[in-house]
Amino acid sequence: MSDTNSAGTNVDVVDILTSDHQDMIELIGRIKGTPDGTERRDLADALIAEVMRHAVAEEMFVYPAIEDHVPNGKEEVEHDKKEHDEIVKLMKRLEKAEAGEQEFMELVHELEGQLTHHAGDEESEQFPKLRLHIPREKLVEMGEKVENAKKLAPTRPHPSAPHSELFHKTVGPGVGMVDRILDKLTHRHTDPKGG
Numbered sequence: 028m029s030d031t032n033s034a035g036t037n038v039d040v041v042d043i044l045t046s047d048h049q050d051m052i053e054l055i056g057r058i059k060g061t062p063d064g065t066e067r068r069d070l071a072d073a074l075i076a077e078v079m080r081h082a083v084a085e086e087m088f089v090y091p092a093i094e095d096h097v098p099n100g101k102e103e104v105e106h107d108k109k110e111h112d113e114i115v116k117l118m119k120r121l122e123k124a125e126a127g128e129q130e131f132m133e134l135v136h137e138l139e140g141q142l143t144h145h146a147g148d149e150e151s152e153q154f155p156k157l158r159l160h161i162p163r164e165k166l167v168e169m170g171e172k173v174e175n176a177k178k179l180a181p182t183r184p185h186p187s188a189p190h191s192e193l194f195h196k197t198v199g200p201g202v203g204m205v206d207r208i209l210d211k212l213t214h215r216h217t218d219p220k221g222g
């Protein structure tokens with residue numbers, strides 16, 4: 028069964044992706060709001076995983092729809108994917124940075140700038156065009172696919188699974204990193220000793 032939004036209608040893919048964007052910005056606010064290095068590290072890892080799941084789901088189900096149904100969609104998607112690549116590169120550096128060092132917060136600020144810019148583009152340009160050119164029921168359906176991709180794709184990197192193939196094709200170098208982070212987070216949540 029699909030979720031409903033505050034207006035009481037089924038959420039569509041735009042509702043879901045927009046709320047993801049808000050979660051990302053909120054996580055960055057929490058990183059900036061704590062002086063504690065361990066907490067900063069954990070929040071940054073959670074942010075990286077959230078951004079990766081979101082970007083993978085967009086590239087699997089949303090960007091192809093933009094290419095097919097939005098005028099000049101191919102150009103818009105090309106631009107968006109370039110920005111995803113930049114964001115992934117930045118996150119790989121953030122993954123390696125020490126939370127106590129100056130570089131860590133510099134990377135967080137840079138990432139904040141890029142994510143805000145990219146999310147702003149999508150919310151003001153691509154998402155309204157999706158709603159203009161694709162019937163609402165299709166967008167609700169696409170939202171369900173996106174939710175499933177976010178849950179399944181990064182934690183199941185079986186080489187033979189079509190999802191994962193697409194994954195490696197679209198996000199490439201970021202995927203291994205996310206798998207490791209997700210493993211760590213999953214382990215932490217399921218370890219009875221508190222991990």
Ligand SMILES: [Fe+2]
Nearest residue numbers: 082085107149
């Ligand atoms: Fe995106």
Ligand SMILES: [Fe+2]
Nearest residue numbers: 044085146149
């Ligand atoms: Fe997005």
